[in-house]
Amino acid sequence: MTMSTMKSQFNLQKGAIINGKWHHKQYRIEKELGAGANGVVYLATYLEQLVALKISENGYTVTSEVNVLKSFTKVQGSTLGPSLLDVDDWQFSSSTMYSFYVMEYIHGPDLHSFIKQKGEAWIPVLMLQLLSDLEELHKAGWVFGDLKPENLIVTGRAPRIRCIDVGGTTLKGRAIKEFTEFYDRGYWGLGSRKAEPTYDLFSSAMVFIHCAYPSRFSKDGRGLEQLMDRVKKHKILKTYEGVLIPALQGRFKTAEDMRQALLACSYKQNRPKGTGVSPPSRQPSRKTKGKPNGKTGAIVLILFIGCIYFFYLYSQMV
Amino acid sequence: MKTGTLKQILLITDGCSNVGEDPIAMSALAKEQGVSVNVIGVMENDVIDEKGMQEIESIALSGGGVSQVVYARQLSHTVQMVTRQAMTQTLQGVVNRELTQILGNKQTIEDLPPEQRGEVMEVVDELGETVEMEVLILVDTSASMKHKLPTVKEALFDLSLSLNARMGKNKFSLFVFPGKKNDVEKLLDWTPKLESLTSVFAKLSTGGITPTGPALREAITYFEKKRSLRNLISRNDDEYYEESI
Incomplete structure (x- = not known):
């Protein structure tokens, strides 16, 4: 098997028909949505409905990803991955057969395009959503693995973050199946490639950092120090330093812990008149501003009452 | 299923062999002995010539392994x-x-309905997690590879990081070719961690010849003989031997 030739294997045009060998469903190709090392994803229609269809030369990849998607449906209320609709084979010619699976089509811009469009205020919101989904996934015994902006789609009128590629999703305790260097703690020398919740939390922090630095940067050998520099040098990232750095160090045990820390940070961030003023310096300034006001008010009142009393006494005397 | 040891040779090179036996034949020999051969071709900025490319693919193909040509x-x-x-x-x-x-003549996983494949895949995943691995790394140190060696070293650390995240045990060893005196020289004996390789690359002498074939032939003999891929599944050992003869 030569991997370099894998990408160009499928070149299905609009209108091509894919027939399922086992379940006899018919899909019509609309367009290509994306291609990776493990296959191509197409937008297709089935009975007038839009679906996403992933087809691969490697039947094992399909089976493996279907296994993950199936177990997702067992996770109560999980919206992290797309829901699985069908698995089948396509008899391409008498000698070649390709496996494919069909899933819900999640429509929307990817994380970066969304933030570019709607503004950076969305970064923490979407991260909070992602972390609650990760919490559910981890509780169910899985680790997502290949978290990256390209795999994250923001969808719906009430924007919600969703993951579209579950190829890296691994059972807890095993070795991560698939990863991308920039988001991989092993690459940065900050941990193992064992599937643990902390692995996903590291990647989440890197996704966050990548939102602020649109172009990925390479390691310079300093490990954590380099990443901390990047966090501290960026206005928005610096605000979330208290979340990002512990996440990079693997100090949050669960996604929920990280979510709580992020919530606390955004709360501080959103207090009125909060922009640019740090809370500790704001507190005393309000005191000094408030007290003299009260004092002068009291003095004026006392003088005023004193005057009236004086005039009353004066008028009594006269 | 009880797992045995999986044996691989990982060949890292940037071009064609020019001395000794045909590396493709040596790779086929390795496969016969239960050792699969993977090849990675390293490019600089230019593309590897057609001949080199073909050799890389053929070695992996006859060695039952995987090949890929990449930039450093x-x-x-x-x-x-x-x-x-x-x-x-x-x-x-x-x-x-x-x-x-189990299923009888010429039935493979593709003949199962998709619903049942999932369970088989679970078995493959489970094996991949727990199987013990012996990886013999064979690095081409001919003159043109010299400045790529730091990158190779880093890649090998990364490999050890990935494999050691599994539950199964790993053993690595490192050989370079051409060696100082022989076609191939051992730099690192079987060890579970590649981190011990920090300084070994420094003392390399890089020569002009590329004896890929002889290096592969030598490499095969370094694997321990006692267990082979055939023992990977011990449950039905006897039947399995019958079938494979």
Whole structure:
């Protein structure tokens, strides 16, 4: 098997028909949505409905990803991955057969395009959503693995973050199946490639950092120090330093812990008149501003009452 | 299923062999002895010539392994991916043969309905996690490879990081060719961690010849003889031997 030739294997045009060998469903190709090392994803229609269809030369990849998607449906209320609709084979010619699976089509811009469009205020919101989904996934015994902006789609009128590629999703305790260097703690020398919740939390922090630095940067050998520099040098990232750095160090045990820390940070961030003023310096300034006001008010009142009393006494005397 | 040891040779080179036996034949020999051969071709900025490319693909093909040609900077990611992919491929082969045993003539996983494949895949995944691996790394140190060696070293650290995240045990050893006196020289004996390789690359002498074939032939003899891929599934050992003869 030569991997370099894998990408160009499928070149299905609009209108091509894919027939399922086992379940006899018919899909019509609309367009290509994306291609990776493990296959191509197409937008297709089935009975007038839009679906996403992933087809691969490697039947094992399909089976493996279907296994993950199936177990997702067992996770109560999980919206992290797309829901699985069908698995089948396509008899391409008498000698070649390709496996494919069909899933819900999640429509929307990817994380970066969304933030570019709607503004950076969305970064923490979407991260909070992602972390609650990760919490559910981890509780169910899985680790997502290949978290990256390209795999994250923001969808719906009430924007919600969703993951579209579950190829890296691994059972807890095993070795991560698939990863991308920039988001991989092993690459940065900050941990193992064992599937643990902390692995996903590291990647989440890197996704966050990548939102602020649109172009990925390479390691310079300093490990954590380099990443901390990047966090501290960026206005928005610096605000979330208290979340990002512990996440990079693997100090949050669960996604929920990280979510709580992020919530606390955004709360501080959103207090009125909060922009640019740090809370500790704001507190005393309000005191000094408030007290003299009260004092002068009291003095004026006392003088005023004193005057009236004086005039009353004066008028009594006269 | 009880797992045995999976044996791989990982050949890292940037071009064609020019001395000694045909490396493709040596690779086929390795396969016969239960050792799969993976090849990674390292490019600089230019493309490897057609002949080199073909040799890389053919070695992997006859060695039952995986090959890929990449730029030096992609080396880390590729080395671990190729090794894991080859591992899965071998295990799939083993599980498929086992299935043939159970299901009868020429039935493979593709003949099962998609619903039942999931369970078989679980077995492959499980094996991939727990199988013990012996990876012999064979690095071409001919003159043109010299300045790529730091990248190679980094890629090997990365490989050890990836494989050591599994539950199964790993053993690595490192050989370079051409060696100082012989075609191939051992730099690192079997060890569970590649981190011990920090300084070994420094003392390399880089020569002009590329004896890929002889190096492969030598490399095969360094694997321990006692266990082979055939023992990977011990449950139905006897039947399995019958089938494979």
